[in-house]
Amino acid sequence: MPASFVPPRQVKIGDAAAFAGCTPRAIRHYHGIGLLPEPERGGDDRRRYGYEDMIRLLWIRRMADAGIALEDMRDAFAEDPADAQDGDGIEALLARVEESLAAQETELRRQRTAVQRMRVEGSRVGLLSDLVTERLKGLPEGSLRQADLDTLLVTERIFGPLGAAVQATRFVALATHPALREESDRIDDAEEALDDSVAVDDPRVAQVAAERHAFETALHAAIEESGLDEDDDALFDAWDAAHPETGDDEENGSGSNSGRAMSVLEATGKMPYDFSPARLRCMELAEELSAKKA
Template sequence: MRPSFMPPRQVRIGDAAAFVGSTPRAIRHYHQIGLLPEPERGGDGRRRYEYEDMIRLLWIRRMADAGIALDGIRDAFTTGTASAGADSGEGIAGILERLEETLAEQEARLRRQRTAVRRMRTEGSRMGLLSDFVTERLKSLPEGSLRQADLDTLLVTERIFGPLGAAAQATRFIALATHPALREDSDRVDEAEEALDDSVAVDDPRVVRTAAERHAFETALQAVIEESGLDEADDALFDAWDALHPEGGEAGSMSAFEAIGKMPYDFSPARLRCMELAEELSAQDSPVA
């Protein structure tokens, strides 16, 4: 006895799309890019899909769901390995191997992103933007003891000189955060330097006076750093960096010279001259001099 229901030998594009979980538009696209041979049309001018067409559509859908690009699927079918299952390093096998490598890279990137987000939530959004090497240096400080400007400066320094340079500079902010009187002196000198705007001439007496104040402050700051043992912590910092980067530095990073050349500044000529004079005073105090 013949069964009461027999499936059709051919189906229209809408039924084919519904069966494989796709859309007629997607199937038409497969035809356009040569991924699926276009079947003959029936007497009504409509495409008719047979069993073999449905098999290929199912394979296309599964491979696309796995993340294989349509061009890669087409190449796999072109090599003939889709039906033979050959493991020649080409076709589906080769595509899957490359896909696995790509997914591994994506997973590593996602892990880094999750780590960064977790660090930002734990350390605070601003501090979390800095690298682990820098934030580890700052963990001993009380919450809220660092200012926004401190973190901004560290962010710029890390971009120019890398995590090691920013971690070394963090010593300065640790000393300021733990010595209120020193922080007050720092604010006073900063305000004096900021007052040297474009309205101040380079030879204005305030330039020389402010340079002397900056030099005196930096000398006092260095004394505090040495007395508190922070300079010894810096030595350990460099040792830790060398242990993490035995080859010396991070590959592919922008050089400090290139980075400085791309970072704008808003210092007036008077303030730049003040900085030069402060450097000269520091050089005069140097043991080498």
């Protein structure tokens, strides 16, 4: 430093901001929230910043660059106002920030893994949990339909991965039995035809219900004949072994944090289905036929 140069004992807000790498407006904000004590004003009624003020300001800028919230800094500095930058409050804050960053890294890795999985499996299949995806592997390409995967997505939201994996058995059977798939499509169309123009006591309602019952019976027989029901038993055993304490089938096997599974009653009130009264009556009649057989 040249001998003729004498550093200032205090600087104005513009010089303080330029040295710290921020703006005067930012410094005023720090004052406003109680993060940076407001210094005394000079004879010209302007703020003057000394060495300790600049040290605090540099701490603030470094911590902000690390992603620490201003409010958290303020609370940490307040715990040790005499020597904030060396105090326990700062150490505790940094420890919390490190834990938070580690948690964010873990979540980012999970999200990246999920995106990679969607790309490998296909976006709609990849949305399902590993448990369900594994159940669908090996099927002929194109044998699963978008509506099948959408149904499994809804089922997983209501009943969890185990419930959706069991339901996947149905679509496996349909994918491997073309005649059953054709009959399923025919009955689906017949049910959709029971729109609001059809009365609940229309003979077609009972007829379609009987056809639905007959189809479900045939589908169940195909599942048993192909041994898919035994796969379901193995699936239950594996799930129970992996969840010995709670048997919690609401846990998402993909690690997704999409929320807990909900009850059928909750789902009924929150998931919209545009079913006419005639179609609802058809469903009731089909269930009654199944109950009588049981």
